[in-house]
Amino acid sequence: MTRKDLFRKILEKKSYLCVGLDTDIKRVPKHLLKYDDPVLEFNKQIIEATHDLCVGYKPNLAFYESLGPKGWITLEKTLELIPEGHFTIADAKRGDIGNTSNMYARAFFESMNFDSVTIAPYMGEDSVKPFLGFDGKWVILLALTSNPGSADFQRTLQENDEPLFEKVMHKATTWGSEEEIMFVVGATHSEDFKRIRAIAPDHFLLVPGVGKQGGDLQTLSRLGMNDHCGLLVNSSRGIIYAGGDSLDFAEKAREAALKVQQEMAVLLEERFF
Amino acid sequence: MTRKDLFRKILEKKSYLCVGLDTDIKRVPKHLLKYDDPVLEFNKQIIEATHDLCVGYKPNLAFYESLGPKGWITLEKTLELIPEGHFTIADAKRGDIGNTSNMYARAFFESMNFDSVTIAPYMGEDSVKPFLGFDGKWVILLALTSNPGSADFQRTLQENDEPLFEKVMHKATTWGSEEEIMFVVGATHSEDFKRIRAIAPDHFLLVPGVGKQGGDLQTLSRLGMNDHCGLLVNSSRGIIYAGGDSLDFAEKAREAALKVQQEMAVLLEERFF
Numbered sequence: 001m002t003r004k005d006l007f008r009k010i011l012e013k014k015s016y017l018c019v020g021l022d023t024d025i026k027r028v029p030k031h032l033l034k035y036d037d038p039v040l041e042f043n044k045q046i047i048e049a050t051h052d053l054c055v056g057y058k059p060n061l062a063f064y065e066s067l068g069p070k071g072w073i074t075l076e077k078t079l080e081l082i083p084e085g086h087f088t089i090a091d092a093k094r095g096d097i098g099n100t101s102n103m104y105a106r107a108f109f110e111s112m113n114f115d116s117v118t119i120a121p122y123m124g125e126d127s128v129k130p131f132l133g134f135d136g137k138w139v140i141l142l143a144l145t146s147n148p149g150s151a152d153f154q155r156t157l158q159e160n161d162e163p164l165f166e167k168v169m170h171k172a173t174t175w176g177s178e179e180e181i182m183f184v185v186g187a188t189h190s191e192d193f194k195r196i197r198a199i200a201p202d203h204f205l206l207v208p209g210v211g212k213q214g215g216d217l218q219t220l221s222r223l224g225m226n227d228h229c230g231l232l233v234n235s236s237r238g239i240i241y242a243g244g245d246s247l248d249f250a251e252k253a254r255e256a257a258l259k260v261q262q263e264m265a266v267l268l269e270e271r272f273f
Numbered sequence: 274m275t276r277k278d279l280f281r282k283i284l285e286k287k288s289y290l291c292v293g294l295d296t297d298i299k300r301v302p303k304h305l306l307k308y309d310d311p312v313l314e315f316n317k318q319i320i321e322a323t324h325d326l327c328v329g330y331k332p333n334l335a336f337y338e339s340l341g342p343k344g345w346i347t348l349e350k351t352l353e354l355i356p357e358g359h360f361t362i363a364d365a366k367r368g369d370i371g372n373t374s375n376m377y378a379r380a381f382f383e384s385m386n387f388d389s390v391t392i393a394p395y396m397g398e399d400s401v402k403p404f405l406g407f408d409g410k411w412v413i414l415l416a417l418t419s420n421p422g423s424a425d426f427q428r429t430l431q432e433n434d435e436p437l438f439e440k441v442m443h444k445a446t447t448w449g450s451e452e453e454i455m456f457v458v459g460a461t462h463s464e465d466f467k468r469i470r471a472i473a474p475d476h477f478l479l480v481p482g483v484g485k486q487g488g489d490l491q492t493l494s495r496l497g498m499n500d501h502c503g504l505l506v507n508s509s510r511g512i513i514y515a516g517g518d519s520l521d522f523a524e525k526a527r528e529a530a531l532k533v534q535q536e537m538a539v540l541l542e543e544r545f546f
Binding site: 022024060062065066067070071072073076091093094095096097098099101103104106107112121122123125126127128145146148149150151152153154157158159164167168171 | 295297333335336338339340341342343344345346349364366367368369370371372373374376377379380384385393394395396397398399400401415418419420421422423424425426427429430431432437440441444
């Protein structure tokens with residue numbers, strides 16, 4: 001998917017919501033446990049209930065890997081259930097030496113058909129570049145993550161008083177363009193969005209951390225939006241577990257997604273309509 | 274496996290070699306392609322030919338993931354083929370927010386029964402800690418990797434003139450002890466081993482980058498060895514592909530492993546016998 005196509009989808013749906021499919025078998029409502037593959041059934045109902053309200057889905061691979069080989073089958077089948085036109089993110093946080101990153105790129109872009117994969121920058125340029133150059137595919141590089149541990153290294157000041165995450169962004173903008181690289185910036189860091197937009201004015205940002213982690217949608221949107229919207233805001237637990245163990249969990253997930261989408265519609269209208 | 278047990282194994286086998294099972298279906302000898310699972314058959318023959326010469330095996334997960342769900346079955350079956358008493362490393366380079374790292378820990382330590390998993394430190398403490406506290410299990414944290422990209426961020430000087438990888442090591446030594454954390458330090462950085470040993474005198478180091486990547490075993494061993502040996506030196510391509518496409522690839526792999534093990538025996542004898 002191109003940057004332009006993604007922007008078009010956002011305007012069409014009045015949404016820049018990405019639903020995180022962090023489906024934990026231990027949190028799937030009990031009445032689904034009768035199915036052969038309760039995680040898949042859960043994902044199916046969540047996707048059916050939310051697909052018109054979001055522009056993307058982000059399965060977090062840890063939740064599928066923890067189920068062993070059958071988790072990977074569930075992941076593949078989940079991908080098949082996502083209606084065409086949605087941006088798909090393999091939230092994998094991979095990154096390894098060149099020949100290994102090549103294998104991961106094959107895994108996510110060829111064996112499976114994800115539009116994008118999240119990558120950790122610690123190992124530098126040759127760990128990231130193998131993911132670039134796949135037509136219509138994206139690298140989503142960790143910059144400033146939403147968790148408390150982001151303070152440990154990402155904010156460490158470098159020689160020139162630049163925090164590490166800004167150095168990562170500066171370097172990465174030389175590895176590829178805004179047509180193939182996005183950055184992860186946690187919603188919990190809205191005070192940083194201005195500086196981030198100074199470094200990467202045109203890039204899309206994948207923003208986790210609204211909902212359960214406490215980030216504020218309005219603030220981050222007003223600070224982070226660019227002329228292509230430039231934001232994909234992810235919510236996982238706040239949507240998919242909104243209904244808890246109830247029979248109508250999918251309906252509850254829809255209500256939670258609708259609430260976010262309606263806020264987004266207002267924010268998009270302010271700017272683009 | 275405890276640090277003491279690992280050291281005992283090393284002395285018993287006169288080896289601190291770890292064989293990297295980076296098995297690429299595209300590089301498996303042609304005569305194995307008749308098998309249902311050529312990667313598994315390749316691993317089986319490599320393990321049979323090398324297990325008495327090494328103390329550990331490190332499957333690189335990218336190579337299995339790139340095969341889809343059946344790659345995970347191959348990985349599980351490969352684990353079953355590794356004789357008891359070998360230290361097993363899931364070379365996964367994972368790391369994510371706490372609840373997700375929890376799921377990865379379940380995947381590698383419970384669903385599968387790896388002794389250790391490699392972790393990327395970029396996301397900080399709460400991304401690493403969920404992997405600690407599993408009895409006899411290890412976190413192997415990336416510090417200074419063997420690839421060219423290690424210069425991009427890992428060597429960046431921080432405020433106090435400390436390179437990032439040293440900050441990572443300093444911080445990590447406060448998260449857990451040398452009984453549960455190891456560090457990845459590339460063999461291509463032997464000039465750094467002295468400073469690394471000043472920060473982590475008692476930790477094991479997992480050292481990739483001998484062989485194809487050009488690191489020198491003697492130099493790094495003399496600089497890096499501690500009173501528990503403290504080194505696991507990994508070789509992947511230099512061993513498993515030593516025989517290329519030949520019928521006797523396993524024998525050739527054994528010869529390559531034997532050459533390394535014999536060098537190691539001399540180095541261990543210098544120090545411990």
